[in-house]
Amino acid sequence: MHALIEYLAKIHFLIRKELLALFKDPANRSLLLLPALLQALLYGYGANYDLTHVPYAVLDQSRAAAATELVARIDGTGVFHRVATLTSSDQIVGMINRGEALLVISIPSDFEQRLASGSQAPLQVILDGRNSTTAASAAGYVSSIVTSYNESLGNPAAVAIDRRSWFNPNFESRWNMMPALIASISVMQTLMLAALSVAREREQGTFDQLLVTPLRPMQILVGKAVPSILVGLFQSTTILLIILFWFKIPMIGSLWLLYLALFVFTLAAVGIGLSISAVSLNMQQAMLYSFMLIMPLMLLSGLLTPVGNMPGILQTLTYANPLRFGIDLVRRVYLEGAVFSDVAFDFIPLLVIAAITLPLAAWLFRHRLA
Amino acid sequence: MNETVIAADLRKTFIGPDGKPFAAIDEVSLAVRAGELTALVGPDGAGKTTLMRMMAGLLKPDAGTLRVLGTDVAAAPQAVQNRISYMPQRFGLYEDLSVQENLDLYADLHGVPLELRRERFSRMLEMTDMARFTARPAGKLSGGMKQKLGLACTLVRSPDLLILDEPSVGVDPLSRRDLWKIVQQLVDEEKLSVIVSTAYMDEAERCGKVFVFHHGRLLAEGSPETLRGRARGLTFTARPPEGTPARDLQARLIDRPDLVIDAVPSGGDVRFIRRATGDDPRLAELLHDAPATPRPEELEDAFMMLLREHGKERGHAEPANGNDSAPQVAINGDKGEPVIVVRDLVRKFGDFTAVASTSFEVARGEIFGLLGPNGAGKTTTFRMLCGLLPATSGHLEVAGLDLRRARAEARGRIGYVSQKFSLYGNLSVRENLEFFAGAYGLRGAALKARVAASLNQFDLDPASRSGLLPAGYKQRLAMATGLIHEPDILFLDEPTSGIDPLARRTFWRTITSLAAHGVTIIVTTHFMEEAEYCDRIAIQDAGKLLALGTPHQVRQQAAGSGARDMNSAFIAIVEQGREPHGATP
Numbered sequence: 001m002h003a004l005i006e007y008l009a010k011i012h013f014l015i016r017k018e019l020l021a022l023f024k025d026p027a028n029r030s031l032l033l034l035p036a037l038l039q040a041l042l043y044g045y046g047a048n049y050d051l052t053h054v055p056y057a058v059l060d061q062s063r064a065a066a067a068t069e070l071v072a073r074i075d076g077t078g079v080f081h082r083v084a085t086l087t088s089s090d091q092i093v094g095m096i097n098r099g100e101a102l103l104v105i106s107i108p109s110d111f112e113q114r115l116a117s118g119s120q121a122p123l124q125v126i127l128d129g130r131n132s133t134t135a136a137s138a139a140g141y142v143s144s145i146v147t148s149y150n151e152s153l154g155n156p157a158a159v160a161i162d163r164r165s166w167f168n169p170n171f172e173s174r175w176n177m178m179p180a181l182i183a184s185i186s187v188m189q190t191l192m193l194a195a196l197s198v199a200r201e202r203e204q205g206t207f208d209q210l211l212v213t214p215l216r217p218m219q220i221l222v223g224k225a226v227p228s229i230l231v232g233l234f235q236s237t238t239i240l241l242i243i244l245f246w247f248k249i250p251m252i253g254s255l256w257l258l259y260l261a262l263f264v265f266t267l268a269a270v271g272i273g274l275s276i277s278a279v280s281l282n283m284q285q286a287m288l289y290s291f292m293l294i295m296p297l298m299l300l301s302g303l304l305t306p307v308g309n310m311p312g313i314l315q316t317l318t319y320a321n322p323l324r325f326g327i328d329l330v331r332r333v334y335l336e337g338a339v340f341s342d343v344a345f346d347f348i349p350l351l352v353i354a355a356i357t358l359p360l361a362a363w364l365f366r367h368r369l370a
Numbered sequence: 371m372n373e374t375v376i377a378a379d380l381r382k383t384f385i386g387p388d389g390k391p392f393a394a395i396d397e398v399s400l401a402v403r404a405g406e407l408t409a410l411v412g413p414d415g416a417g418k419t420t421l422m423r424m425m426a427g428l429l430k431p432d433a434g435t436l437r438v439l440g441t442d443v444a445a446a447p448q449a450v451q452n453r454i455s456y457m458p459q460r461f462g463l464y465e466d467l468s469v470q471e472n473l474d475l476y477a478d479l480h481g482v483p484l485e486l487r488r489e490r491f492s493r494m495l496e497m498t499d500m501a502r503f504t505a506r507p508a509g510k511l512s513g514g515m516k517q518k519l520g521l522a523c524t525l526v527r528s529p530d531l532l533i534l535d536e537p538s539v540g541v542d543p544l545s546r547r548d549l550w551k552i553v554q555q556l557v558d559e560e561k562l563s564v565i566v567s568t569a570y571m572d573e574a575e576r577c578g579k580v581f582v583f584h585h586g587r588l589l590a591e592g593s594p595e596t597l598r599g600r601a602r603g604l605t606f607t608a609r610p611p612e613g614t615p616a617r618d619l620q621a622r623l624i625d626r627p628d629l630v631i632d633a634v635p636s637g638g639d640v641r642f643i644r645r646a647t648g649d650d651p652r653l654a655e656l657l658h659d660a661p662a663t664p665r666p667e668e669l670e671d672a673f674m675m676l677l678r679e680h681g682k683e684r685g686h687a688e689p690a691n692g693n694d695s696a697p698q699v700a701i702n703g704d705k706g707e708p709v710i711v712v713r714d715l716v717r718k719f720g721d722f723t724a725v726a727s728t729s730f731e732v733a734r735g736e737i738f739g740l741l742g743p744n745g746a747g748k749t750t751t752f753r754m755l756c757g758l759l760p761a762t763s764g765h766l767e768v769a770g771l772d773l774r775r776a777r778a779e780a781r782g783r784i785g786y787v788s789q790k791f792s793l794y795g796n797l798s799v800r801e802n803l804e805f806f807a808g809a810y811g812l813r814g815a816a817l818k819a820r821v822a823a824s825l826n827q828f829d830l831d832p833a834s835r836s837g838l839l840p841a842g843y844k845q846r847l848a849m850a851t852g853l854i855h856e857p858d859i860l861f862l863d864e865p866t867s868g869i870d871p872l873a874r875r876t877f878w879r880t881i882t883s884l885a886a887h888g889v890t891i892i893v894t895t896h897f898m899e900e901a902e903y904c905d906r907i908a909i910q911d912a913g914k915l916l917a918l919g920t921p922h923q924v925r926q927q928a929a930g931s932g933a934r935d936m937n938s939a940f941i942a943i944v945e946q947g948r949e950p951h952g953a954t955p
Contacts, residue, residue: 006811013808017794017801024796205792209851212756212861213809214782366760 010215014223018197022227032189036235039185040242043177050173051079054138057101059086064112070123073145074105080138096128103127103138115153167252167335178243179334180303182236182262183326187269187297190232192290194273197224198365199286211366221362224277225270232266233259252337261333261343265326268350271357272322278364297323325350374531374563375402375425380434382420387838394420395431396586402565402579407557409574410567411673412583413870414841418567419459421583422535425565426456439530455529459536461520465509469500469519472508476523487526494522497552513744514545521552532556534566538573540867542743543898543941550576571670572937582673584680594669601643601671604631608640608662616640617737617882617903619660624879629653632674632875635902637935638922643671677872709734709859709890710755715764717750724750726913727764732906734858737881737891739904743944747913748894749863755892756861757781769858782810785852789864791844795837799830799847803854810855824850842873849880860884862893866900878903898936909943916947 022028056074060067074080083101086092095101106124114121125142127135167175201207210220240258243249251258273290280286300307300314301323307315318324325346332338382395395417402408410418423429425438427447436443438450463472473494477487495501498518503511508519517537524532534553538546550573556562566577574580575594582589582597590597610619616635623633623642629652633642640660644653710732717725725747732738742748753759754766757777766773769783793802803821812820825832828850836847845865852860862881866874874897882903885891893904901907902921909917909924917924921936928942 006813009813010809010811013805016808017797017805020797020801021794204795205788205790206794208758208788209786209792209806210809211758212781212784212786213806214778214811215809216778 007219011219011222011226014215014219015226018223018227019230022231032231032234033238035189036185036238037242040178040181040239043181043185044174044242044247047173047177051134051137051141054080054103054134054141055083055101056080056138057084057086057092057095057104058082059089059092059104059106061109062107062111066112066115067107070107070146070149071105073149074142077141077145079141092126096126099128099130101128102131102135103142105142174247175249175335176331177303178247178249179330180301180327182239182243182334183265183330184298184301184303184323185239186232186235186262186266187323187326188294189235190228190266190269191273191276191294192287193231194224194228194270195276195280195286195290196283197228198274198277198361199280199283202280203282217362217365220365221274221358224274225267225358228270228273229263229266232269233262236262236266249334251334253333253335254337254339257338257340257343258330258333261326261329261346264347264350264354265322265329268322268353268357269326271354271361274361275357275364278361297321300324301327303327319349320353322350322353372404373401374404374439375400375565376435376437377401377421378435380421380424380436381432382417382424382429383432384420393586395424397434398583398586398588399434400581400588400591402563404563405557405561406563406578407553407576408563408565409577409580410565410583411569411571411574411580412589413569413677413872415585415870416583417586418583419535420586422456422533422565422567425450426454426533427451428456453529454531454533455524455527456533457520457524457535457537459539461517461523463508463516463520463523466507468505468507469511470504472519472523473526477526480527482527490526490528494525497555498522499548512545514541514548517541517545518549518552521549525556528560528562530563532562532564534564536567536569538568538570540744540896542746542896543937544743544944546570546573547941571668571673574673575669580669582676584677587680589676589680590672597672598667598669599672601667601675603664603667604643604646604675605665605667605671606642606644606662607636607665608642608657608660610638610640611659615905617878618886620903621879621882622656624875626656629656631678632671634875634899636899637902637925641665643675674871677870681872707734708732709769710738710892711765711767712755713765715751715754715766716762717747717754717759718762723913725754725910728910728913728915730908730915730918732890732892734890735885735888736905737885737893737903739901739907740892740894740910741898741901741907741940742910746910748910750913751910752861752863752892752894756784756786782855783858785855785857785860787848787852787860787862787865789867791848793836793844793847793851795835797836798832799834799836799839800825800832802836802847802851803832806851807854812855820854820856824854841869845869845873845877849877853884857889859890859892862891864894864896867896874900898940901936901940909940911944911947914947917943 022032058071060071071082075082084091084095086095086104089106092104092106095104104126106126108122108124111121111123123146125139127139129135198207201210215223244251272293276289276293277286280289298304300310300318300321302318303323307318307324310318329343329346332343378399380395380398381393383391384394386392398417398421410421412418420429424431424436425443427438427443427450430444439453441449443450464475467475473491477491482490492501495504498521500515500518500522503515508516511519521534521537524534537549537553541549553564553566554576557564566573568574578593579591580594580597581591590600608619608623610616616638620633620635620640620642623630623640629645629650631643631645633640642662644650708731712731713729715725715728716723728751740748740752750759754761754773755768757768757773757780761774768780771780771783773780794805797805800821803824804817807817807820824830828846830843830847830850836844839847848865852862866877869877878900881891881893885905893900895901904921906918906920907924908915917927919927924943925934925936925939928939928946930942
């Protein structure tokens with residue numbers, strides 16, 4: 001019992017020292033809050049696939065009432081903004097190439113005649129494929145306007161699609177993006193913090209002083225991991241509050257489950273960070289390794305593009321990426337109100353990553369060759 | 371032109387780490403003669419580097435004038451730089467380039483014509499004895515070799531003035547001797563003007579003129595003979611009574627600053643400088659059992675006198691002395707029983723043997739010195755002893771515990787003070803002490819009491835930020851931390867590098883008094899004269915133990931070569947050890 005208290009007391013001193021060293025530096029203090037705040041706002045407003053202001057041009061060669069009405073419907077959505085009315089097909093190339101319009105609607109000269117004769121009237125939509133995501137959504141939108149125009153002409157489609165988007169009724173990309181940020185923004189800081197923690201001590205020579213104390217590798221590991229985890233959870237909380245109260249995205253799931261998920265996720269991230277730190281000779285190396293890692297972690301996480309769209313080999317690789325499961329957990333708990341049994345599988349890879357990287361880091365503390 | 375450098379009322383102010391401005395160079399006027407060796411001496415922070423950087427046109431003076439080779443440096447730095455060569459403390463060698471490539475690069479940078487290079491290179495390589503290593507990457511050279519290569523790169527062209535900033539700092543005695551041989555040769559053969567800064571008085575002794583700096587001010591100038599004259603008649607050697615170590619007598623003398631200016635153990639005796647106040651019965655009383663004989667004064671004596679005078683003038687406290695600076699550490703167990711047992715210790719890195727089958731024992735309360743040239747394996751041995759590096763094979767016992775099986779327990783019994791300041795710089799003094807006390811298992815009231823006692827013993831302000839302390843106080847904090855858990859054994863890794871001679875005296879006073887209280891001390895050092903404080907020393911080279919014994923025995927071992935002091939004994943022993951195999955780089 002006495003031995004246990006002493007064991008824990010030593011860890012307590014280490015954690016206290018780490019936190020003191022962290023918060024005594026004013027630069028560090030602002031680093032803990034500012035980037036999370038800034039990135040949450042930037043992503044919230046900046047990273048957006050939603051159509052709000054699509055510049056487009058019209059080439060109306062029919063100059064007839066039917067065409068005018070269709071164009072009026074497109075203008076009337078408030079989403080499409082007509083930047084030009086073209087007079088000849090030669091002008092289309094320039095409009096798209098210069099990026100002045102995302103799409104050009106070309107109405108052929110026989111448009112009205114064909115409609116009147118009851119035959120098919122083709123309508124050409126030329127899209128700027130350089131911006132494929134937005135172009136595709138815009139094309140979808142145009143086709144839905146055309147469908148409703150068809151209906152107004154008394155030509156109901158044979159199969160009508162009635163769309164209901166669950167979990168995100170208005171299909172806002174912000175809803176998809178923001179909860180994922182609870183995991184992805186904090187992982188950057190946690191990873192970096194953990195990666196620097198041992199490397200900084202090695203560089204400044206304090207690690208030797210720490211290693212000559214009777215502290216055991218496991219104690220040092222816990223002492224190093226706990227502050228990083230606390231900072232990670234603090235950042236996640238900051239972003240969670242911004243999403244809940246500023247962007248007002250409703251949370252369906254249980255807060256407890258969300259925090260359990262975040263804890264296990266942060267544990268895995270800290271494990272990776274500390275392993276990097278334990279192999280690095282100095283801070284520069286640790287920074288380099290973490291930057292090298294953060295990019296693929298983000299790309300292979302499903303934050304921006306679904307994991308299901310990736311080639312098989314990359315999909316397999318994502319099992320080693322804690323961010324993939326962190327994001328999945330947070331999204332599902334937050335938006336869909338998943339319960340533990342729904343997401344239990346996500347915990348397994350995270351726990352496996354933590355179970356490998358944390359002991360590895362502890363071992364490397366002493367066994368890295370000088 | 372007879373003067374290479376003329377400075378008048380020169381001043382340079384910096385902002386210190388605490389945000390307050392301080393004068394690195396304070397109203398300095400001097401003239402340096404051409405065609406000879408000139409030394410700038412002074413403890414760390416005296417302003418030597420700042421002055422040299424101003425001479426090289428790398429810093430602009432805040433006030434005063436500085437003319438180098440007849441040109442105003444501040445106005446036309448490039449014109450001066452084209453004619454001088456400057457070697458900073460850390461010369462910028464490209465570690466991945468070979469010796470030859472480094473030379474080529476510097477020759478290109480200085481625009482040395484191709485036809486002159488061949489002759490110049492071969493002369494440089496011959497002087498530095500590096501012709502065999504031209505293909506070796508600079509990063510793979512030992513510290514001393516790097517320094518020699520740095521000098522060679524600085525000298526790829528013939529400058530009108532050579533400025534060397536502490537070329538021998540952190541360099542072992544052998545490489546130091548080689549470096550000076552090169553410089554001396556240049557002065558003799560090419561009538562080169564050289565300005566060199568140094569912390570070693572034996573180096574200043576070789577110079578034509580010496581300038582002594584302290585806290586940015588020029589304290590004294592003159593030839594070594596004139597400066598030495600200040601100590602004339604005050605220098606003596608005292609012989610300790612049979613059977614007592616010289617350091618006990620040294621401690622007795624240095625604890626009386628009213629009678630004795632300085633005292634150091636040397637060759638089994640104690641060299642001291644007495645105060646210049648006639649026949650003092652109190653001094654005779656102090657030396658009642660130790661007959662003192664006059665000895666010729668040296669530059670070191672004059673230097674110590676200058677520093678002490680100046681220290682007092684600036685209101686510096688005399689070094690804390692006597693029992694109040696001696697931490698009260700109670701050690702159980704008999705003096706004399708072995709607390710460190712090393713048998714057949716081996717450490718290999720790949721196929722390189724850093725430490726080859728080394729055995730020795732250290733007894734309780736002993737001061738044990740580990741000496742050796744750069745790369746000799748002493749750091750590796752040291753790191754294995756304090757559990758920072760696992761041994762490849764052999765038996766290692768510390769404080770009665772096997773370091774292979776009971777590592778954490780063994781570590782709990784030792785204290786460690788590293789070469790460079792290695793405490794948490796942005797924590798306060800108290801926070802550092804509390805953390806390490808906690809790490810060693812102290813808690814609650816016991817911890818508070820121990821930290822308070824430690825603050826008191828080492829006269830530290832608990833609230834100051836550790837990273838902003840002056841060097842001497844950082845040293846004290848490091849010692850306080852190393853001793854916070856009252857260890858049986860204290861490991862000191864080059865503890866005195868970078869602190870001034872006065873602080874070094876105080877430091878050793880603390881060490882000897884710790885040993886008197888039964889703490890075992892293991893120390894590495896580059897200052898050979900500090901080996902005189904040790905009970906026993908070991909000299910290592912190329913991983914092998916070359917000598918082991920009391921300083922007296924080690925000097926005896928080198929006696930054939932006529933070595934009088936520790937420095938020459940060290941050089942002789944290392945050279946004897948190297949002879950059969952030829953020189954190792």
